[in-house]
Each structure stands twice: as C-alpha cells, then as structure tokens.
Amino acid sequence: MNPLQLCKKLYANYKSQSWWPANSGFEVCVGAILTQNTAWNNVEKAVANLKKAKMLSCEKLADSKLEKIARLIKPSGYYNQKAKSLKLFCQYVQKNYKGSLQRLFSLPVLALRKELLSLHGIGNETADSIILYAAGKPMFVIDAYTKRLNERLPLNPKAETYARLQAFFQSALPKSPRLYNEFHALVVRHCKEACRKKPLCRKCFLKGECEFGKISLKAFY
DNA sequence: GGCCAGGACACCA
C-alpha cells in the first residue's frame, strides 16, 4: 500500500476531520507547542485556562512573566519548558513581525521553517504543524502516530528519521496543504481509535484481532 | 501505582 492509497482508505472510513482543533492561527501555534509529548485532552485544559485569563494573545504572552504562563498551562505538563517556549515564540513574532503571524507566514516556506526551527522549543514537528495548520502551506507533519503507522504497515521501513519519512510522504503525495492536513488528521484519528488496547497493541494487530467499528485492521496491517 | 500521551533539548561518545 502506498501513502495515497492509505489516505483514500482512511478517508473512506472516517470522512473529513476538519483540522486543526483551534479557533485561530495563533491558537494553532500555542496548541502545537503545548501538545509536545502530551495528550490533547491536557492541552485543551491549558488553552482553556489561557482563554479564561484573557492571555491567549501574542502580545499578552510576550509580555507576561514566565511564572504566570506556567501556572496557566500547568495541565499540559512540562509547564516550565513550555512557558519559556511560548513566551520566546511570542516575543519573536512581536519584535520581528509586529505581532502579526500573517507577516511571518508571508515568508517562503523553507525560510519560514528555518526561522521557526531557530527558536528554542520549536523542533521539526512543532514547526511543521505551525506551517501546515496555521500558515496553510504544504508541509507534511510527522508525529508519533505517523511513525507508528509507518512502522506497523510498513509503508517505508527505511524511512527512519523525521526528514526521510517526511520526504517519503511528500514525494508520494500531490503537494497540497489540504491533502497533507486531511491525511495527518486521519492518521491521528485512526491511531487514536482503531485499537482500544494500550500500549500499541502490537500483538493483537499482528493476529488481526484488532478492529474498530467496521474497519478490519487486517486491511491496514 | 504504573504506564502512556500528537517533543525538544542538553550532553556525551
């Protein structure tokens, strides 16, 4: 099975996912940082705290004390690190782009990626999530779910690093932000729900016993 | 009480 076939199969089963779960580009950026190695459920609590405190803005986060940000985002875990990452990102946008994400996103995509990666606390996945889901530019996101799915199927066993796996998906798919967006969201949906057994249910999917709804995972694995 | 979750970074060899 190639990536495009997998995407079609997932889409046929789950339909459109309408991602990213956020109300603005800035909220996508905040969520992308807060979700680092963290369950989304906990990210939602942290974002809700920021909203309630009227702190979900670039200007507010750039000017607030680390301790205050950390207290609000505590439910997302790693709150000291993430408070620092959030504040640095916002200060960077305020200083270099007058607080406008649209100015930042007007950079050519590779330049944008390079700038994001230069910021402390923003690595490959976070940068690519911001580029795809906030800026709307074609950058395929590799996360734990994508890696897991690739290992299980496998799609490309040789693609072991982030860059190689990303290059594999991007070379196999039409260069479309909408497609990258939908595909990644479908992968997350599938990996979250396909198997209710944790962790990873490697034994059960190898036996073909792992099913979710109408979907027999024998077709995938 | 233990394991896990939509990573990133410092440090080391």
Next chain:
DNA sequence: TGGTGTCATGGC
C-alpha cells in the same frame, strides 16, 4: 550522527 536523561500533568 545517534543514544540517553530530563522535563511533568492527567486519564486509565
């Protein structure tokens, strides 16, 4: 370039 320790909460 790759391996390891660290950061930390909340759900199950």
